[in-house]
Amino acid sequence: MAQIAIGIDLGTSNSCVSVSRRGRVDVLPNAFGESTTASVVNIAADGSITVGNAAKANIIHDPKHTIYSAKRLIGRYFFSEEVKKARAICAYEIVEGENQSVRIRVRDEVFSLPEISAMVLREMKSIAEARLGQPVSKAVVTVPANFNDNQRQATKDAARIAGLEVLRILNEPTAAALAYGFGRGLHQRVAVYDLGGGTFDISILEIGDDVFEVLATSGDTFLGGDDFDDRVIDLLADHFLAEHKINLRNDRFALEKLKVAAEDAKKALSLEPSVEIRIPDVLTTPGGETLSLEYALSEREFASLVADLMQRTFKVCDEALQQAGMVSRDLDGVILVGGPTRLGVVRRGVRDYFQMEPRTDVDPDEVVAMGAAIHAASLLDQGSEAFLLDVTPLSLQIGVAGGLTEPVIERNTPVPIEQTRTFTTFNDFQQSVSIRVYQGESREASENELLGQFEFGGFRAGRRGEVEIDVTFEINTDGIVNVTARDRSTGEAASTRITLSSGLSESEISSIINRGVADRVTTDNIPAASAPAQPARDELVALQKPAQRPAQKPAQKPPSRPPAPRPAAPEPEIDPNLITAVEFDGDGSGSNAASEAELELGDAAAGGDELELADIEGLGEELSVDRESESLFEEPGVVDLADDEVS
Amino acid sequence: MADTLAPTEIRALARLLGELDYYQLLHLPRDAGSAEVKRAYHATTRVFHPDANRSLEPELQDAVRRIAMRISEAYSVLRDPRRRRAYDTRLTGQGGMRIQLSEASAEAGRQDASERNGRTPQGRRFFKMAQSDLARKQFAAAARNLQTALTFEPDNAFFKEQLALARSRIA
Numbered sequence: 001m002a003q004i005a006i007g008i009d010l011g012t013s014n015s016c017v018s019v020s021r022r023g024r025v026d027v028l029p030n031a032f033g034e035s036t037t038a039s040v041v042n043i044a045a046d047g048s049i050t051v052g053n054a055a056k057a058n059i060i061h062d063p064k065h066t067i068y069s070a071k072r073l074i075g076r077y078f079f080s081e082e083v084k085k086a087r088a089i090c091a092y093e094i095v096e097g098e099n100q101s102v103r104i105r106v107r108d109e110v111f112s113l114p115e116i117s118a119m120v121l122r123e124m125k126s127i128a129e130a131r132l133g134q135p136v137s138k139a140v141v142t143v144p145a146n147f148n149d150n151q152r153q154a155t156k157d158a159a160r161i162a163g164l165e166v167l168r169i170l171n172e173p174t175a176a177a178l179a180y181g182f183g184r185g186l187h188q189r190v191a192v193y194d195l196g197g198g199t200f201d202i203s204i205l206e207i208g209d210d211v212f213e214v215l216a217t218s219g220d221t222f223l224g225g226d227d228f229d230d231r232v233i234d235l236l237a238d239h240f241l242a243e244h245k246i247n248l249r250n251d252r253f254a255l256e257k258l259k260v261a262a263e264d265a266k267k268a269l270s271l272e273p274s275v276e277i278r279i280p281d282v283l284t285t286p287g288g289e290t291l292s293l294e295y296a297l298s299e300r301e302f303a304s305l306v307a308d309l310m311q312r313t314f315k316v317c318d319e320a321l322q323q324a325g326m327v328s329r330d331l332d333g334v335i336l337v338g339g340p341t342r343l344g345v346v347r348r349g350v351r352d353y354f355q356m357e358p359r360t361d362v363d364p365d366e367v368v369a370m371g372a373a374i375h376a377a378s379l380l381d382q383g384s385e386a387f388l389l390d391v392t393p394l395s396l397q398i399g400v401a402g403g404l405t406e407p408v409i410e411r412n413t414p415v416p417i418e419q420t421r422t423f424t425t426f427n428d429f430q431q432s433v434s435i436r437v438y439q440g441e442s443r444e445a446s447e448n449e450l451l452g453q454f455e456f457g458g459f460r461a462g463r464r465g466e467v468e469i470d471v472t473f474e475i476n477t478d479g480i481v482n483v484t485a486r487d488r489s490t491g492e493a494a495s496t497r498i499t500l501s502s503g504l505s506e507s508e509i510s511s512i513i514n515r516g517v518a519d520r521v522t523t524d525n526i527p528a529a530s531a532p533a534q535p536a537r538d539e540l541v542a543l544q545k546p547a548q549r550p551a552q553k554p555a556q557k558p559p560s561r562p563p564a565p566r567p568a569a570p571e572p573e574i575d576p577n578l579i580t581a582v583e584f585d586g587d588g589s590g591s592n593a594a595s596e597a598e599l600e601l602g603d604a605a606a607g608g609d610e611l612e613l614a615d616i617e618g619l620g621e622e623l624s625v626d627r628e629s630e631s632l633f634e635e636p637g638v639v640d641l642a643d644d645e646v647s
Numbered sequence: 648m649a650d651t652l653a654p655t656e657i658r659a660l661a662r663l664l665g666e667l668d669y670y671q672l673l674h675l676p677r678d679a680g681s682a683e684v685k686r687a688y689h690a691t692t693r694v695f696h697p698d699a700n701r702s703l704e705p706e707l708q709d710a711v712r713r714i715a716m717r718i719s720e721a722y723s724v725l726r727d728p729r730r731r732r733a734y735d736t737r738l739t740g741q742g743g744m745r746i747q748l749s750e751a752s753a754e755a756g757r758q759d760a761s762e763r764n765g766r767t768p769q770g771r772r773f774f775k776m777a778q779s780d781l782a783r784k785q786f787a788a789a790a791r792n793l794q795t796a797l798t799f800e801p802d803n804a805f806f807k808e809q810l811a812l813a814r815s816r817i818a
Contacts, residue, residue: 418720
């Protein structure tokens with residue numbers, strides 16, 4: 001039997017699996033004929049695991065053992081804001097694991113996030129195997145473009161635990177663009193506006209025949225359709241509070257009902273101008289009185305509730321366009337991805353922002369999985385039929401003294417890429433050099449995501465400054481970061497130890513696989529009759545021949561949780577003795593001051609005065625005057641700055 | 648469809664990597680325009696992208712990966728006029744075939760700064776005078792001084808920008 005590879009869109013709320021064979025792309029529906037499956041896991045008392053809509057029904061009936069929105073937690077540190085929020089809201093138990101990782105406790109068992117996601121992936125794998133009538137072991141799995149290395153690595157681990165060889169971790173908007181443009185001989189610049197259940201991404205791509213080049217990507221991993229639901233929940237809770245002087249937020253049971261009602265109302269509003277929300281028995285008072293909640297919500301009111309959320313997405317769009325060096329006029333099309341983009345308020349907003357009608361000929365729930373399937377097939381076939389030239393979404397930075405960071409690889413740099421920085425020892429006969437690696441756009445280390453602390457040892461002993469170590473930072477086509485080091489003079493590779501990463505170690509992954517956690521997922525039998533080939537479906541044809549699909553199909557989403565601010569990275573113990581950047585200042589903003597200081601630094605290889613470095617960082621900031629926006633007429637003095645005031 | 652690469656070709660190129668400048672790597676003339684740079688990036692990536700070479704043995708895949716990473720680096724520098732300028736300066740000065748991206752950005756920033764102040768003593772002098780004119784809102788005088796500054800530094804983009812601004816205020 002021919003080798004086959006599938007594409008899986010592992011979503012916050014729903015997941016979708018697709019396959020591309022002989023030029024045809026099929027979305028593979030689950031046993032219930034649904035093209036998407038809820039990313040919800042229920043673990044029963046007997047240890048058996050259910051995934052999908054059946055599990056989702058348990059959010060209300062068996063909340064402690066039903067895990068949803070795991071994607072919001074995967075690859076995050078326990079102390080992050082997102083995790084704090086989830087702990088306050090989720091009925092399932094979130095506990096701290098080793099290295100500040102997040103674990104989920106269900107009865108006597110403790111699961112890592114990759115294990116939970118592995119259960120969902122195993123379900124998607126089973127669905128594909130049942131539909132295809134053959135085993136499947138290879139997949140392309142998608143992630144939000146703005147996912148950092150920790151999140152990508154954790155997702156990759158999840159796939160391995162599920163028994164899948166990951167051909168590629170692919171960015172969701174890139175996958176969508178591939179599904180949109182594959183085989184159509186397009187020459188277009190497009191924006192992919194991807195509003196999912198829990199994340200928002202925007203990518204600007206240039207499509208030229210079979211080359212899909214990402215020009216820029218930007219995103220917000222704390223903004224999604226769930227946040228839209230939360231606005232409705234707040235509205236309903238406030239309304240009830242005003243009427244009955246009872247805060248429904250304090251009652252988990254009532255809150256779950258509000259969530260369901262809010263989500264339903266939101267979906268209904270993509271079809272109707274207004275909706276009557278009724279929860280007949282939202283709460284029973286201590287006196288035994290059953291209270292109900294009623295509210296008439298208009299589309300207009302809903303739009304005003306979420307107006308600021310829409311604005312947040314457009315700010316991210318501004319950033320991506322600016323990074324791509326474009327304005328919306330330069331675009332040939334806007335592709336919508338994600339269930340929430342079915343909402344009228346989103347479609348109108350996107351149309352007004354980009355000044356063009358967004359494309360509606362691709363199904364926003366399925367397009368990502370389809371793109372992943374296309375890429376999976378082309379990776380298997382060797383003769384690549386499409387080239388995806390993607391970028392790294394976040395700047396890779398190293399920690400320097402003073403709690404600051406210095407960029408090594410800026411965001412929107414094409415991958416694969418490697419960059420080398422040279423470090424030297426600060427003390428005589430120093431045994432090791434330690435480097436902290438971050439991802440993010442801030443100068444402040446604490447505002448970026450810590451990927452890990454790397455310790456390099458085993459190089460020859462020497463006086464301070466004598467030993468120079470080339471540290472190479474590599475980002476591969478999965479967007480995953482690798483760091484290696486070698487002694488410059490001997491060329492000998494140094495040994496590496498990574499600490500402080502919340503991810504799973506190789507041995508942990510092996511032991512999880514041996515325990516067979518994913519094997520406990522019980523999948524509903526798909527009737528054999530419907531097994532192998534599916535009848536051609538509208539959206540499958542849409543690839544070749546963009547077709548008319550009804551735009552409004554209510555999105556399915558699990559209950560929602562409020563938005564969370566960006567989590568702060570940990571402030572690990574700093575040992576400034578260990579790290580000295582010598583080769584160059586790497587300050588993107590540039591200035592005379594920086595250059596002089598840099599020369600000093602470069603010359604005195606051993607020197608590496610951290611304070612000086614820190615100062616440069618600060619100055620660089622000040623000096624990075626945006627030339628476009630600067631007007632000599634308003635600030636005649638500004639040009640003197642680099643010359644006179646800095647030294 | 649990707650061109651197939653002979654193992655000897657891959658090995659040879661991987662060995663040569665340190666001796667090729669970005670233009671040679673992408674098969675570009677030094678004066679290539681931005682559209683040409685993009686075309687060359689697409690063409691070379693098509694050949695060396697890891698996706699197009701998955702069937703190679705590990706040692707060759709590693710070589711291809713290193714070439715692909717260098718191509719990304721070359722593109723990242725040459726597509727960005729500021730970084731490219733910094734790189735060209737380095738090439739002329741025999742400073743090496745590679746430039747680290749953050750280094751290129753920093754260098755570009757320095758070049759900008761020196762451009763902003765003038766690169767020649769006379770250019771700087773007249774630019775300073777233009778600045779005081781501007782501060783006094785004497786736009787015609789500023790334009791004259793900027794024009795003079797430009798005779799010393801005919802390709803100073805910043806001076807040109809300021810001149811255009813001053814002229815627009817005269818009217």
